[in-house]
Amino acid sequence: MKHKLACADFAFPLLPHDQVLDLIAMLGFEAVDIGLFEQRSHLWPSRAFVSPAKSGKQLSRQLADRRLRCADIFLQMDPSFIPYAINHPEPARRRRARDWFLKTLEYAAAAGAKHVTTLPGVYFDTEKPADSWKRCCDELTWRVEQATQQHIVFSVEAHVGSIVPKPKEALRLVRSVPGLTLTLDYTHFTRSGLPDSAVEPLIAHASHFHARGACKGRLQASFKQNTIDYARVLRAMQKARYSGYVGVEYVWIDWEHCNEVDNLSETIQLRDFLRVNQPTP
Secondary structure (H helix, E strand, O other): OOOEEEEEHHHOOOOOHHHHHHHHHHOOOOEEEEEEEOOOOOEOHHHHOOOHHHHHHHHHHHHHHOOOEEEEEEEEOOOOOOOOOOOOOOHHHHHHHHHHHHHHHHHHHHHOOOEEEEOOOOOOOOOOHHHHHHHHHHHHHHHHHHHHHOOOEEEEOOOOOOOOOOHHHHHHHHHHOOOOEEEEEOHHHHOOOOOHHHHHHHHHHEEEEEEOOOEOOEOOOOOOOOOOOHHHHHHHHHHHOOOOEEEEOOOOOOOOOOOOOOHHHHHHHHHHHHHHOOOOO
16 A cells, blocks of 8 residues: 655744745655644734634645645644643643643644644653553543544654653553543654564554654754664554654654754655655556
């Protein structure tokens, strides 16, 4: 099965958003991963959520004009993933996170997106780890229910610093929350020195995928430095009958050395590799 390729709009933050969409279309991608990141992407949730349906329809028109689809809407409520973590101990912060999640679903539906991603939460030093974990599962269960009602697939991205920084913990989470899926990104595990084989079991639970170069100690690396065997990843996807998008997701932010590669060149190189190495039926 041929994999569908998407490109993250937040890979090119120095361009106006219209030009980013033009560039992604010109590069021949089928779809776009939309970053709805407060204070650090083209589209901020605080602005879009003044009228979620209207904003979503506007995005839908922009994509249609370029014959692009929306592969995923990725909500992040703050430049730091802690203040509005979905399992924050403060009820007021959790209520706001829920409110913004509902608005994200409304925005996604209007934009024609069938997939929404958020971050999974963190452990809080002020309480027992078991309490942070239980609250995380409760909040994710609620989100799965809300997304299902809107016919939207919901996932979380296991990431560096999250409540699930290792593959086995991510697997435990999806097994603890019925209906939860993963936006799988090997790079967060590769950075820690884990081999591809340790991450591979998660493909069966993935509904979206982020691809970029990485190596031990580097969350984002050039294609030349990359140690992830993406040919193997594609074969494993075929074996698992993965049917979601493969999103090329280079970022350009001053975090984890993620502003030290040429995103345009790296996007093109990885795009070409993914095209050439599509597994045969």
